[in-house]
Amino acid sequence: MNPRERLPHQLKSLQAREWEPVTIGESQASVWRIPMGESALFLKAEPAHDLDEMGDELLRLDYLAEMGFPAPRVVDHVIGDDFNWLLMTAVKGRDLTHLGDEPQVLIQVLADGLKRLHALDPANCPFDHSLDLRLRDAEANVMAGRIDETDFDDERMGWTAQQVFDWLASNRPEETNRVVTHGDACLPNFLADGTRFGGVVDCARLGVADRWQDLALACRSLEFNGGENYVADFLAAYGAEFDAERYAYYCALDELF
Numbered sequence: 001m002n003p004r005e006r007l008p009h010q011l012k013s014l015q016a017r018e019w020e021p022v023t024i025g026e027s028q029a030s031v032w033r034i035p036m037g038e039s040a041l042f043l044k045a046e047p048a049h050d051l052d053e054m055g056d057e058l059l060r061l062d063y064l065a066e067m068g069f070p071a072p073r074v075v076d077h078v079i080g081d082d083f084n085w086l087l088m089t090a091v092k093g094r095d096l097t098h099l100g101d102e103p104q105v106l107i108q109v110l111a112d113g114l115k116r117l118h119a120l121d122p123a124n125c126p127f128d129h130s131l132d133l134r135l136r137d138a139e140a141n142v143m144a145g146r147i148d149e150t151d152f153d154d155e156r157m158g159w160t161a162q163q164v165f166d167w168l169a170s171n172r173p174e175e176t177n178r179v180v181t182h183g184d185a186c187l188p189n190f191l192a193d194g195t196r197f198g199g200v201v202d203c204a205r206l207g208v209a210d211r212w213q214d215l216a217l218a219c220r221s222l223e224f225n226g227g228e229n230y231v232a233d234f235l236a237a238y239g240a241e242f243d244a245e246r247y248a249y250y251c252a253l254d255e256l257f
Contacts, residue, residue: 008078008080011043014087018034024095031045043086045084047083053205057086067124069117073089091201093193094198095191095201103233110218112196112197114238117182118214120179134209138253138256147255152164168249181213183205183206183213186220212246216247216250
């Protein structure tokens with residue numbers, strides 16, 4: 001089913017405008033950039049189901065707006081029978097995948113963005129992403145059959161989703177340094193405005209968790225896009241040492257979301 005054919009009446013004014021599909025990322029949602037003169041809006045459509053993340057993203061974008069943190073601002077939100085819709089402002093800049101020819105800028109912007117996010121006061125963040133709760137949500141995704149087992153990292157290729165969950169339940173590390181995390185800290189979700197950090201997008205998994213929730217996925221994304229040498233430079237810019245146990249754990253946890 002094409003979500004554009006199910007556009008709710010509240011958003012019909014957008015129908016005649018140009019819709020530019022945004023294809024980067026692995027979300028189940030459809031996203032379009034809609035030019036509006038010299039600026040643009042972004043429209044996201046996600047299939048409606050009990051475990052969809054759009055309501056989570058709406059709450060987290062409101063929180064980031066209250067904190068004055070650079071992220072999309074909500075323009076409209078519509079709950080439909082087949083799809084839920086979120087209309088947002090654009091964040092100034094381009095996602096970090098466009099900086100492949102400027103690796104030091106890419107690394108510094110990602111480190112700066114995570115340091116700014118992790119500097120928010122976790123006591124003021126209402127979203128608890130402790131492992132107790134994340135494992136509960138992961139198990140719900142497994143039970144609902146929502147995991148693409150063909151998309152696992154090489155380390156877990158051939159595993160079932162249940163095997164990944166069982167490994168996570170048996171190997172959970174201590175949560176020693178809890179901060180406000182993005183939850184999906186890969187290069188497409190962080191933007192650079194020139195050579196400076198511009199903001200974050202796709203914030204449905206933002207919450208208070210161990211900082212390696214973000215560092216692990218950032219390191220994995222950097223290695224995929226640039227190689228292992230990017231990881232060492234990034235951790236040095238961020239101010240952390242590599243933690244093999246937490247890296248392996250949070251990458252495995254991500255398989256179930």
